Amino acid sequence: MNDVPGTDVLDHTGKVVVVTGGTKGIGRVIVERFLDWGAEVVTCGRAEPEDLPSSRGRTASFMAADVRDPEQAAAVVDAAVERHGRLDAVINNAGGAPEADAATASPRFSESIVRLNLLAPLHVAQRAHHHFLDGAAAGGTGVIVNIASVSATRPSPGTAAYGAAKAGLVNLTQSLAVEWAPTTRLVAIIAGLIATEQAELHYGDAEAQARVAATVPAGRLGTPEDLAQACRWLTSPLASYVSGSALWVHGGGERPAFLAAVDGSDQPVPGIS
Secondary structure, eight states, rough: OOOTOOTTTTTOTTOOEEEEOOSHHHHHHHHHHHHHHEEEEEEEEEEEOOOOEETTTTTTTEOOOOTTTTHHHHHHHHHHHHHHOOOOOOEOOEEEOOOOTTTTHHHHHHHHEEEEEEEIIHHHHHHHHHHHHHHHTOOEEEEEEEEEEEGGOOTTTTTTHHHHHHHHHHHHHHHHHTTTTTTTTEEEEOOSBBOOTTHHHOOOOOHHHHHHHHHHHTTOOHHHHHHHHHHHTTSGGGGGOSSSEEEEETTTTOOOOOHHHHHHSSOTTOOOO
């Protein structure tokens, strides 16, 4: 039930949102949707894209930054407050990892993956919380949504450091939700198998993607839109009592491997190698 008759609590008009890594893939769609919903959006990336995310005649603000660096991460948050005079929500979306053999991955590679997927969200969150504290005197609170992954909750062969970092991100979300309450709410989204413009790199060609989708109870891969809509709810007053939680957006999960062995569905399909 809306607090104010006639208002839409999912409308973010007047809100200021920072989305890290918002120039492509999942992050870009999240930025575009928050623009649709009326928010002022500031995003960042290591290099400015040829075209900034925009929707309905509105364009996101951009700042070049590597959020693995604490000072650059803080600067992005500060820039949003300086430009718009307030901060309401942060979506820690920047992350990812190329596939690598854990036995031969270099220390530098592994450290970089952990810095991007665990420490960078912490750097951004620390600065955001600082600004949320400033706004608390007026009765305001802030929301930080950390985009995690199913790799945080099950084995992640080929991306071991990534899975470990995302598991740490879920725990970090829980810990900070306790430390920083009630000024700052924190929630993690455990994203399932998501199809983006780079889906072939992760899941193979169209036939391979169809086979992967068939393992998901929902019968399809997730989309960036699914995650954006989850962010919309989590950053709204409807989720005001949701903090320290992990929201699974994964279409029901993955079919247990042993079931395929039991019914023989793990056997090669004729005509598909």
